[in-house]
Amino acid sequence: MxxxxxxxxxxxxxxxxxxxxxxxxxxxxxxxxxxxHRLKEAGLRREEMLLSTPLPADADLPHVVVQIPSFNEGAVVRRGAESAAALDWPRDKLHIQLLDDSTDETAEMVRQVAAELRARGFDVVALQRTDRSGYKGGALHEAMQKTPHDFFAIFDVDYIPPTDFLRVCMRPFFAEPKTAFVQARFDFLNPHENALTEMQMVTLDAHLGIEQATRCWAGHPLPFNGTCGIWQRAAIDAGGGWKGDTVTEDLDLTYRGWVKGWRALFLTSVGVPGELPADTKTWLRQQQRWQDGFRHVSMRMFPEILKSRDITPSAKLAALxxxxxxxxxxxxxxxxxxxxxxxxxxxxxxxxxxxxxxxxxxxxxxxxxxxxxxxxxxxxxxxxxxxxxxxxxxxxxxxxxxxxxxxxxxxxxxxxxxxxxxxxxxxxxxxx
Incomplete structure (x- = not known):
């Protein structure tokens, strides 16, 4: 007993x-x-200041590569590619990469859409792999090697950026050249489709509006959300490049770059609408992937953060x-x-x-x-x-x-x- x-x-x-x-x-x-609530006023004022940074003349703007990963998502491929082509940026400096790992009829659809856009004068390539090595991270890594340009706007295939997205979101890079990436806020195409999508809207709004915005304002590590953002090559390279050995390649690269001294910006005022999962089974699978990936990155980055001599104790605490x-x-x-x-x-x-x-x-x-x-x-x-x-x-x-x-x-x-x-x-x- x-x-x-x-x-x-x-x-x-x-x-x-x-x-x-x-x-x-x-x-x-x-x-x-x-x-x-303590930082909101100053944070929004800084965001407004950065977004008012003047852009150079079109002739002096940098080249931007729009990357759209897809996998068996034929229902949205055409819409995603055409929304990228509609972005307001000099035609000769806008390059679109359709990163397609599809194993169904989507593959042919991607090739067709790319050919149609090229016929209209856009620089569009369909980069299709015979296997999914590294998954999304692997596709992004391989695509980067095929272009010499320095800025990469990344959109999951279901997101529809506003036409002025680049004109707005590229401005902070000219104000603060050491910015690793600029992250726009998710918005939603179907937030009131059913009870599940409405719940997701509320949950993601809290994550983006409270967690992400506040981390940015406080100088805490700001995780990339995987889509609706612009990275610059130097920051990706500094973090060791995209890797495919975790299912949250966005969080992984964020922390590897952050440990190297790169910081990011979250924009509360720029929303990019995308599609929310509308059935419970799909949503639960998504949540499991995010949770598993978060644990993978945590186990990898804990030692790196603890042993770093360049990160202040308060910043380490926020990250941990x-x-x-x-x-x-x-x-x-x-x-x-x-x-x-x-x-x-x-x-x-x-x-x-x-x-x-x-x-x-x-x-x-x-x-x-x-x-x-x-x-x-x-x-x-x-x-x-x-x-x-x-x-x-x-x-x-x-x-x-x-x-x-x-x-x-x-x-x-x-x-x-x-x-x-x-x-x-x-x-x-x-x-x-």
């Missing part, structure tokens, strides 16, 4: 530690809201807290398991365990609600009334539970199967 009691106390202690860690991780979102968010699900799963075991071994501990659990859940809900509402108010001006927003919040909670359950199943199966190589599970697009 003494041994069982000892194990029960150990599991209870582990449960308490997990609750504290989760409270700290989620509490960082509340801190971001506070920091956002950000990367620690990758531990949310593992900590939650360990906490649930340890709490159940503690309760089974020592039923007398159940009231204490439940109290700690309820306090943690309440804290998480307060932080998440504040974070999501602040992002919605900032980006959308609070267009969803409070009562309706409460319903959206319930969907968010349900979505998080679903991702945890799916993740648990994925990791449980991995325990009893042979290790498999990393696979980039691209989110399919319907062309809405």
């Amino acid at each position: 003494a041994i069982l009691a000892t194990f029960a106390l150990l599991f209870a202690a582990l449960f308490a530690v997990c609750c504290l860690l989760l409270a700290a991780f989620i509490g960082s979102l509340l801190y971001m809201v506070v920091l956002h 807290l950000h990367l620690c968010m990758a531990l949310n699900q593992p900590v939650l799963l360990v906490g649930v398991a340890s709490g159940i075991l503690a309760g089974l071994l020592a039923p007398s501990l159940v009231p204490l365990l439940l109290t700690l659990f309820v306090i943690t859940v309440a804290w998480v809900l307060v932080c998440a609600t504040t974070f999501l509402r602040a992002g919605h108010n900032f980006i959308r001006g609070g267009e969803i009334p409070p009562l309706e927003f409460g319903v959206v919040l319930m969907r968010f909670v349900g979505g998080q539970i679903a991702t945890v359950v799916r993740s648990f199943g994925v990791h449980f199966r991995k325990m009893f199967s042979k290790p498999k190589p990393v696979v980039f599970d691209r989110t399919p697009k319907r062309g809405n």
Whole structure:
């Protein structure tokens, strides 16, 4: 009995530690809201100043390569390529690369669209690979080697940049030449298609409007969002180039460049609409890929950040807290398991365990609600009334539970199967 009691106390202690860690991780979102309100005025003023930087005459503008990765996304290939061709930039300095790894009829469609645009006088090439080595990161890396130019505007194939995107987003590079990349804000083509897309809109608005904007304003590491941004070659090279050994090549390159001293800019005032997954299965697969990639990058970059002598202690702390968010699900799963075991071994501990659990859940809900509402108010001006927003919040909670359950199943199966190589599970697009 003494041994069982000892194990029960150990599991209870582990449960308490997990609750504290989760409270700290989620509490960082509340801190971001506070920091956002403190820095917003100065941050928006700086953004306005950078976007008012005059551009050189057209003859002196740099060449820009627009890169559009695709994989079996024929429904949106033509629209994506034509939106790139419609960008307002000197025709002789606008170059479009369609980076297609498709294995279906999309491949022929890409070749046809490229030929049609070339016939209209645009510099468009279809770079098609026979295998997906490195996935999106590999495609971006190979495409860079085929051009001598220094600026790369990257769009996932379903995003439709406004025609003045380059005229607006290239300006900061002339004001601050050491900018690694300029990231525009996602907007959405189908935010109110159903309950799932509305929940995603609210979640991504909070991520972009609160997390990304505030990191930029505070000088914290600013992750690239994988699309709707412009990189310059020097920053990519400094970070070691695009790599395909993680499924979040954007976050990976961001941190490798950041450790080398390159910084980035997030633009709250420039929105680029794209398509949100409208079915639960597709969305859950997307979330799993993002979570797996976040963990890959965290494990890779933790040692690099800690041993760097060029990063201040406060900047290291900001980076490590950000990367620690990758531990949310593992900590939650360990906490649930340890709490159940503690309760089974020592039923007398159940009231204490439940109290700690309820306090943690309440804290998480307060932080998440504040974070999501602040992002919605900032980006959308609070267009969803409070009562309706409460319903959206319930969907968010349900979505998080679903991702945890799916993740648990994925990791449980991995325990009893042979290790498999990393696979980039691209989110399919319907062309809405």
